[in-house]
Amino acid sequence: MHPQPPRRTTHAYGTPKNRLVYDRWGRFGRPVVLLHGLFYDRTMWWPVAAELGDSCAAIAVDLPGHGDSAARDDYDVTQLAEDLAVLINGLALHRAPVIVAHAESARLAETFAAAYATQAVLTFQDTPAEPPETTRELDTGDLSGVPELYRQFAVARHDDALLAGYRSWFSPPAHSEPRPDAMPLRLSAEGSGQARLGGRFPHLCDAASFAALLRTLR
Incomplete structure (x- = not known):
């Protein structure tokens, strides 16, 4: 019997100054891009990605300054959405992604969807109206x-310098109009009747149910 390749593989995109590290599962099916909230990292998506099986091509990305991705002088959300688009395009998946965003990364998800073809956006856990003074x-x-x-x-990782860099992400995402050829379905895990999946970390409380929800967005 030939050994099976690992389902999760780790990759890096970009230069040392803007490097983004991401994990990938699967090569076929609808791409699902998994974005963690601030001060966490891509590992929070491992249970859900494992539950998705081969039905989706899952990509979990470390935001800059988190996990293994390089810190930056500027965490401008528009630039990061562009970097994310280039990363996804380089994977040659040939289908618009579902973007799943935890907490503050909803801002990145909405910015991405307004500029690039997107199948659906799923956000959960509201961002505080005001950022905390310290992490x-x-x-x-x-x-x-x-x-x-x-x-x-x-x-969560306690890093007040990182908090200062990302302070603008605590304001609500701008709901700018997406491109005419990219009208993604927008859902909230709380607002769409999915509160039963569980509080701040529904994807960890019940990874199988969360994965089942993602399959419906294909």
Whole structure:
């Protein structure tokens, strides 16, 4: 029996100054781009991506300054959306992606969808109206519904310098009109009756149900 290749592979895109590190699962089906909230990293998506199986091509990206992606002098959301588009285009997936955004990364998801072809945008966990003074004031939410094995993926990183760089991301995303040829379906995990999936980390509370929701967006 020939050994099977690993389902999750890790890759890097860009130069040392703008490097984005991402994990990838699968090569066929609808691309699903998974964006973590600020002060977490791409590992928070491992349980969901594993549940998606071969039905989607999943990509979980570390935002700049998070996980293994390079820190930047400027975290401009428009530039990052452009970098994300170039990364996705380089994967030759040939289908518009579903963009899934946790917390503050909803701003990036909406900016991307306004400029590039997108199948659907799914956001969850509202962003605070005002950013905290320090990352130690962040509300990590109730983890009682998260299986103990997955709680390691819900640990925020305390970095006040990173908070200062991303401060603009705490304002609500601008709902600019998308291109005429890119009218993505926009859903909120809370606002679309998906609150039953669970609080701040619904994708960790019930990874199988969250993956099932993503399959409906194909």
